[in-house]
Amino acid sequence: MTPDHTHPALAGTDPGPAQLLAAAGAVLAVAAYLAATARLRRRGDAWPFRRDASFTAGGTALAAAATATPPGGVFTAHMAQHLVAAMAAPLLLVLARPLTLVLRTLPPGPVRRGLLAAAHSRPAAWLVFPPLAALLDVGGLWVLYRTPLFAAAHDRPLLRAAVHFHVLAAGLLFTFAVCRLDPLRRRWSLPWRGAALLIAGAAHAVLAKTLYAAPPPGTAFTETDLHTGAQLMYYGGDLVEAGIGATLAMQWYAATGRARAARDRRRRSPAAGPVRRPPRTRVRTRPEAVADASPSSPPGAAPVPAQLHRGDDAREGGGPGD
Numbered sequence: 001m002t003p004d005h006t007h008p009a010l011a012g013t014d015p016g017p018a019q020l021l022a023a024a025g026a027v028l029a030v031a032a033y034l035a036a037t038a039r040l041r042r043r044g045d046a047w048p049f050r051r052d053a054s055f056t057a058g059g060t061a062l063a064a065a066a067t068a069t070p071p072g073g074v075f076t077a078h079m080a081q082h083l084v085a086a087m088a089a090p091l092l093l094v095l096a097r098p099l100t101l102v103l104r105t106l107p108p109g110p111v112r113r114g115l116l117a118a119a120h121s122r123p124a125a126w127l128v129f130p131p132l133a134a135l136l137d138v139g140g141l142w143v144l145y146r147t148p149l150f151a152a153a154h155d156r157p158l159l160r161a162a163v164h165f166h167v168l169a170a171g172l173l174f175t176f177a178v179c180r181l182d183p184l185r186r187r188w189s190l191p192w193r194g195a196a197l198l199i200a201g202a203a204h205a206v207l208a209k210t211l212y213a214a215p216p217p218g219t220a221f222t223e224t225d226l227h228t229g230a231q232l233m234y235y236g237g238d239l240v241e242a243g244i245g246a247t248l249a250m251q252w253y254a255a256t257g258r259a260r261a262a263r264d265r266r267r268r269s270p271a272a273g274p275v276r277r278p279p280r281t282r283v284r285t286r287p288e289a290v291a292d293a294s295p296s297s298p299p300g301a302a303p304v305p306a307q308l309h310r311g312d313d314a315r316e317g318g319g320p321g322d
Helices: 018-042 048-069 074-095 098-105 110-119 122-127 131-147 157-179 190-213 222-268 285-291 306-315
Strands: none
Touching: 018 098, 018 110, 018 157, 048 190, 074 157, 074 222, 074 306, 098 110, 122 131, 131 157, 157 190, 190 222, 222 306
């Protein structure tokens, strides 16, 4: 039996530099987000306050996961940190639409154009491909818990920090790809995203069941601690995945409502199309009519051609310049 391998923040000791840096980054991100939303509202733009609350809750959860000591056994506490940092906090952060806020806050210039170009680039489109994002997220967890990597990270602070960063980044990427709330170049359809969520949820549940049966290689936890941690991973993961599924359901409901409204508008419109007004006709006066109306003709006299009038003007000495 090998000794339990834990993370410093979970073993009841003081958090290390990496944990303090992560907590400080989360707090600074929340402050920057709130400052950006305040700037939007000062200039008259609308931004829902529920997004402020969501981002604040996500950043606070990340800071607490990095520095606080959850209750319970060693493995149970680690799983609580895993659920918060890799699943719950990413969902709260993505629901706040941070990329949309940054694009609306930045003034026109090279920074905004560069960020928009990166978001619309082809590599970014494939990086948020839902099955690929699910593989990076859940596949990384299988590598962490079903290989000696979890035990090896205990004595290597840099490796442990890299593992924590990957878990957080992969969770953010997967939630970002499935929810699809911010502007992207390629908008993957709802079936792609729903299938990726189902597959990732199943893989996450199977991993929790394997941990219930056997601990990660190279570690030893008490049976009660192991079972409690595995159950927390199983049911807590289902809860967060249900939140992502609710986001997808709301998007599907809104999309079907817009499609139905468009069909109703087309059905109510006349088949002949819009009524067009006839073009205006301009009445032009002929030169003969002008000559007929000349004041030199007495009433009741026959019409005098216009050439005769021009001839009389010439005999009297009149000209174009008179």
